[in-house]
Amino acid sequence: MRATNLTLYIVLVTSLFLSGCGESKSSPFSVKYVHHFPENKSPALTEFMSSFLRGHLENRPLETDNRYVFSIGNLQQGSESINYYEYTEAQIEKYYEPLLGLQKPDKQFRQLKESEELETSVYKPVKDIFSFNLPKVALERGNRLKIQTKSAEEILDLPQLMEKYNIKETDEIAFDVVQSNKGYFTLLILDEDAMNSKGQKLYLTFFIKQDLSKMVMSESFDEAVQEKLDKGDLNSFFSDFQKIDDEERYGFLYDQTIVDMKTKKIVEIKKEDYLSNDGRYVYINGRQDKLEDGIQKIQRIENYAAGNEIYETEFKLDYKEIAKELDLVISGIGIAEINYFNKDYVVLNLEYNGKFVGTAGGTNVIIDLQENKKTPAFYLVNLELNIEIRDWLTL
Numbered sequence: 001m002r003a004t005n006l007t008l009y010i011v012l013v014t015s016l017f018l019s020g021c022g023e024s025k026s027s028p029f030s031v032k033y034v035h036h037f038p039e040n041k042s043p044a045l046t047e048f049m050s051s052f053l054r055g056h057l058e059n060r061p062l063e064t065d066n067r068y069v070f071s072i073g074n075l076q077q078g079s080e081s082i083n084y085y086e087y088t089e090a091q092i093e094k095y096y097e098p099l100l101g102l103q104k105p106d107k108q109f110r111q112l113k114e115s116e117e118l119e120t121s122v123y124k125p126v127k128d129i130f131s132f133n134l135p136k137v138a139l140e141r142g143n144r145l146k147i148q149t150k151s152a153e154e155i156l157d158l159p160q161l162m163e164k165y166n167i168k169e170t171d172e173i174a175f176d177v178v179q180s181n182k183g184y185f186t187l188l189i190l191d192e193d194a195m196n197s198k199g200q201k202l203y204l205t206f207f208i209k210q211d212l213s214k215m216v217m218s219e220s221f222d223e224a225v226q227e228k229l230d231k232g233d234l235n236s237f238f239s240d241f242q243k244i245d246d247e248e249r250y251g252f253l254y255d256q257t258i259v260d261m262k263t264k265k266i267v268e269i270k271k272e273d274y275l276s277n278d279g280r281y282v283y284i285n286g287r288q289d290k291l292e293d294g295i296q297k298i299q300r301i302e303n304y305a306a307g308n309e310i311y312e313t314e315f316k317l318d319y320k321e322i323a324k325e326l327d328l329v330i331s332g333i334g335i336a337e338i339n340y341f342n343k344d345y346v347v348l349n350l351e352y353n354g355k356f357v358g359t360a361g362g363t364n365v366i367i368d369l370q371e372n373k374k375t376p377a378f379y380l381v382n383l384e385l386n387i388e389i390r391d392w393l394t395l
Contacts, residue, residue, distance in 0.1 A: 029295075029316035031367075033325050033378045038366060039101040041093050044344030049096045050089075051277065051340065051389050053113055053122075066090070069132055073176025073188075074139060081138040082177055084126040091122050106382045133182045133210060142169040147187075152212040158189070161217070165194045165202055178254045183240030184209050186254055188220065197224070205254070207237050222257060222266045229264045244280045245302045252279035255390075260305060267305045275301075277342040277390060281312060291336040291348065293317040315369055315376060319350070322365060326380065328352055330360040340389040344370065349386055 038045060054070055066089040071082050096112060099105045112118065129136060130150040138146045145156040159167050167173075171193040179186040187206040194202040196219050203220035216233045218224045228234050238261045241251030250267065251259045256275045258267040269275050274286025282304040284297040296317050303310040319333045330352040340347035346367075352360040366379035 030375050031378050035380045036103045037099050037105045037381045048345045050092050071177045085123040086126050087122050106384045109383050149210050154212045226266050286338050293319045328360045329355045331355050
């Protein structure tokens with residue numbers, strides 16, 4: 001993605017009412033423009049800021065009682081173990097409070113992430129990881145991985161366990177935990193010196209029971225995980241997977257991998273569609289090379305998997321109208337893509353082409369649908385955010 005001082009970003013705050021709204025093609029769409037950052041805190045804003053401040057290379061294996069716990073694997077921190085950190089919703093809200101109501105929040109927005117206060121005052125090392133059902137994982141000599149949980153301990157000899165991939169004792173191994181609860185945890189392992197069955201870098205996913213009584217190893221792509229599902233290897237984990245629908249039919253494994261536990265099939269997320277961070281919603285056509293404006297549609301995962309046309313929310317995006325509001329002279333849209341998408345927020349990166357050459361200028365737009373889905377507020381502010389933010393990433 002090309003960085004530029006004239007980049008236009010758009011933060012779409014979409015309130016996805018859980019009662020379901022169905023299609024609303026006949027509903028009129030109107031917009032109210034405001035020239036400042038949101039003045040009030042909200043759960044959606046807090047979640048977005050929390051995700052942004054953690055960074056796209058870190059994973060969040062646990063969230064409970066307004067407390068967040070995230071992991072930093074050994075590759076990022078340069079150590080031989082995984083470190084866990086915790087913070088509260090109230091701490092994040094207090095930390096981003098200086099942004100509220102600002103007309104030009106870009107500098108403060110960046111400084112919040114770069115400030116030493118974030119690591120010294122907000123993020124705290126987890127002292128008792130077992131109380132959060134988190135495993136202790138450390139790399140020992142010869143690429144032997146020592147795993148400890150509240151109830152068990154085991155050493156995995158990776159060269160022996162992963163012999164089919166020709167892993168050596170001297171290979172550089174990276175690992176992290178991306179899901180963890182009282183029943184199981186998911187451990188991701190990367191060996192850049194080895195290749196998977198497709199001839200790519202070797203990423204492996206380990207599904208491990210907390211008592212270490214069962215462990216299933218799979219290459220980290222959907223076809224490989226599907227083979228494990230077809231064989232029934234993951235049946236005993238179904239009750240442990242994070243449920244992401246009211247009927248508890250769909251389980252969120254990691255990144256964009258979701259399993260339908262009734263059919264034992266992985267739900268295909270089309271390459272042009274964008275799965276939310278929590279796996280519960282799909283932004284239709286959200287991953288197109290250039291996001292088209294017009295009516296935007298978001299579905300709950302169960303409706304998406306069923307292939308119906310029931311939408312959780314719909315709103316209108318009009319690039320020309322936004323440019324007109326900003327007094328920009330344009331020839332069209334240059335870049336239009338999603339940076340962040342979760343239940344209540346969508347963050348887009350937009351860049352306008354100039355009328356003759358270069359770029360036309362820009363700002364941010366925060367579209368807030370939490371209070372009124374038919375008449376959203378568009379906050380015109382610049383965040384200078386040009387990277388995709390995802391919580392559920394492989395290493």
